[in-house]
Amino acid sequence: MTSNIFKMCDRDTIKFIQLYESEPILWDRTLKNYKSRECRGAAAKRIAKTMGIDGFTEVHVLIKFKNLRSSYLQELKKIRQSKKSGTSTDEVYTPKVIWFKVMDSFLRPHVKSRDAQSNLGEADENSTEEPSNELHEDESSSSTSRESREELSQKRTVQPDNPTTSQIKKMRLKTIADRGSAMEKLDEISKRAASNAQQLDSFDHFGNYIASLLRSLPENRSSHLQAEIVALILKPNNKVN
Template sequence: MARQKWNSDEICKFLDIYEQFDILWNSRLPDYVNKHKREIALEKLLHVIAQSGLGHFNVEQLRKKIKSIRTVYRMELLKILKSQNNYKPKLVWFKRANNFLRSVMTDDATLPVNSVSVSDPLHVEATVKEESNDITVADDDDDELMDLQETETCSLPAIPSTSVNKSTEDEFSVFARHVAMQLRMLPLVKALHLETEIQKLIATERISCLSNIKIDDGVKFVDEK
């Protein structure tokens, strides 16, 4: 199968999904060392990725993508730490990854690049804590890393200079993504049923709010009681 390249938007979409499977990246979880549970989570991740339109991969291909993303992220994080926060990453997806990966990578992020473990956590044996590994990867991984680094400026020209996205990124945005992820993991019929129920609840509350509003000469105002 030909290597499937992701652009910045697709990487961000993947990171939204990947974050939900914390057993695959959060080394502080007790179950992180449970290889069987991680393998199950990886299979579910493959399914969700396919359902999300990000492509179809086998386990090994997905491991390589995770490894490459984590490697490039770690390299950027090291640059920030070594520059005493003067370095500003140009990667479009860095901030998204940083939102959840930094907390589990900071402990060893001050080590030299060639001594930092960048291996896919799925390869870590259950009885062994992550150890330092050589950052050298196979040719396919090198190509993957180059693709990820080339996403530094892609999509930027098409994004208007506005703060709308930042201003709307709040607890509700996060909650919506979590709900979406959980719906994708359900059978389609059940997911559609729940979607309808959620929409009904929202519509009911909106109607309730609107019932307290009058329209007078085209001007809306809330009743004073």
């Protein structure tokens, strides 16, 4: 469904670009409210509503134009490369897409060439910088966030890599204390176990003896005997003669 939203015929594509041109807030960096999310979002919504495509929202407007803009920049690159190759005027590359002239009529002045200096000091004109069309892009907020991170980094206290003598002593004392606490707990557990062993009576020994006998029998036989023993003990008319 989403991929079909972006598929437009030539007529709808030209209509879309013309609507985008009528909303300079989306592509003209010189406007005062260019960085306003509210203004840019409202403009994109107007375009989406006018296009009248089911499921086509302001988000799709920005994505669609971004794709078209990328294709437009590729066409500009082909034109520059054909000119640099030394061909005649008649052989300079001419874009075949019918929407190129419509977009070029308003977008060309806002596409800046970015010259990257090579090691030999020569300019490389293959790189271009196009205007951003993201609804949630805010360059000022990015700058503020970067400054906040720098201030936080400066406030952090750098801890020494090697511990000092006092720190080593504290660690040793803590280790000794931990060992002493562990020994006390083990001693307490041993005393409890010994105390429990001293409290065993004849019933405990008899139970252990019966348990050893049951373990030597087959599982089905031992299970049956367990039930019989319990039933015999709980029998209400058990009386000692």
